Amino acid sequence: MAAKRVALVTGVSRDLGARFARSLAAEHQVEVIGIDVIPPRHDLGTAEFVRADIRNPVISKVIAARGVDTVVHLAMVATPGSAGGRSSMKEINVIGTMQLLAACQKAETFRKLVVQSSISVYGASPRDPAKFTEDMSARAQPRTGFGKDSLEIESYVRGLARRRPDVIVTTLRLANLMGAGVDSHVTRYLSLPIVPRVMGFDARLQFLHPSDAVAAMLVPTHNDVPGTFNVAAADIVTLSQALRRMGRPAIGVPQPAAPLVATLVRQARLIDFSADQIDALTYGRAMDTSRFAAATGFVPKFSSVAALEEFVSAAKPGLLSPERVDSALAAVSRVLSAATVRGG
């Protein structure tokens, strides 16, 4: 009997990890082991959950004991608050990846690695091209925050690919997730009652629906597509468009004051920002996704606009959302018509 493939998925307590583990487990030829430090709140389907920390050498025992051949690394933390501080975030992202890859490198059965990376590796600056291809590097190297972590993760992944040439390594740089119920710094930012934004800039945002993200990550898990790929919806949405669709009034903040405002917003525990994310919401950035489409034929089902639209329909309507404006106008006209009736 052809041995059943065994896949190890990290970070399954989070929404994306759980969705991925569930989808992968639903396919019968794969046995899925989900790993995280906290028990999953989401349904993992037929996937098996192992409570373990990837920063702990016990992970290599799991890999060896279960004969894991595919590792899907999704345990990245994009914002410091959710990890309990910047140093803890770095610990999880960078040290966690190092430990996991070290464990993988020793494993005999290990054949394939799929790593989730991020659009943050491209940084954001006024000198950016309109769309980044995989061969381009950041014009302004991200020196802090998630961007830097992503760069370091990718460099460790490249190191593993060098040392284990027999392993097929795929790195997917995902755009910001957007869709109903997505909780990220971008969705929290767009959901503020009044949104502070940098004056005079209209960032280009590119999104990816979680279902497309899962589908995109399933592709290299099943097929062999070594390399680094951008994964995102092809179109872009500007920040002002997104705010108008959300019905959120915005207030302009002069660019030099933006970090201060971000700090205040962070301290008020409204959103969790890292410094490089302010630049992304100022200058905007987008990725060219043609390489992944050419290599795998994968086309996202949701465009950025459609993903945003889904998020808007599930989110709390903003102060200026069409429904609120319409109901306010209806109320005014009711009052007025009542007045005319009374007035004769």
Add this chain to the structure above:
Amino acid sequence: MADAKIIQLGSHGAAGRGSRTSPSASARRLAPPQAARKGQAHDDAPPAAPRARRRTARPRPSPEAHEPSTPPEPDPTFGTEDVPAAPAFSALLSQLLGLASQALGSLKSLPITQVREFAVDPVHALVSVAQTLGVDWDGSLEETAAFIRTRLRGDYAVDEFGFDPELTTRIYLPVLRRLADSWFRVEVRGAENLPVDGSALLVSNHAGTLPLDGMILHTVVYDEIDRHVRMLGADLIFKTPYSNDLARKTGTTLACQEDAERLLASNQLVAVFPEGFKGLGKPYADRYKLQRFGRGGFVSAAIRAQVPIIPTAIVGSEEIYPLIAKVPALARALGVPYFPITPLFPWFGVLGMIPLPSKWIIEFGEAITTDELGPGAAEDPMIVFNITDQVRETIQQTLYRLLMQRRSAFF
């Protein structure tokens, strides 16, 4: 005769604050009745006249004027009259009340249906009010209202560069069209050299302190062949607030190899100003002398994409803001390539930023084809330099020819 002294004060003086010798209007009112005064005036007739004359000669009232006019023991019955502001204030109050009640009355007679219409559809109402005020909307009332509504909903498309064709066509270009037609009176030559389809690279001279020439070029080309020109701009444009927003929305993107190739590969008409800030910020004395044409990056992009290069000469842009000096120290402090001193700026502030109404001529030259060179030629510096020089020379010669033909800078 204590009375007599007071009577003296009631002279023929004009109403006013009074002076050392004449009482104020209120003091005169304190004087005893006319009869008594008459009798006294009769007695003192001769000295009254010189007093009056003195008054006309010395009309300036002195601050101590009130002292002699104040009666030693004020009569309590005069109390109300002693405050002249009181009746004025009450009158004002009653006037205000009258106005308010009038306003309330007119509110009652307000066409309530119109107010209700406004509440039902404010956008439409505002658009129609603007039309009655003389705003010339491009389309019909309904269309304009629908346009504004989709804008407010964020329901419009932008391309991957952030270009917003709807906004550009409906707001940006009409404004610039007025500027191009009425202010600069742009004359277009060689429009037949503009390609109706397929991509091409327009290469133009750059001048005028502010990049108005790019905006006017966009307008002119759109009016000639109904195509948007996609500009390539320096990174300063994208670093600067508002300039970034405007540039991205009107189709400008960063002047880099990647973006140029991406645009040319997607059948766009691309315009580039290879002189960059060297051309834009050159002193007025160097007008119409082309600066170095970058490193020829635009030529290699055109060769790689195998698109024709259309040399474009713009005459008139040099005179809009004649640059006298650049104040490098101030420019460094502000982080801009130069701080312009023109005959009007910064002396006249915002008014100094109004461009001078020079007469513009834009000539599109014959296309320089690159498709027979083969894609490998982009890597050959000699070919790239030769084509760069050819483009530069063509534009320079066209500029000289147009300048010879132009009667004056402003007519």
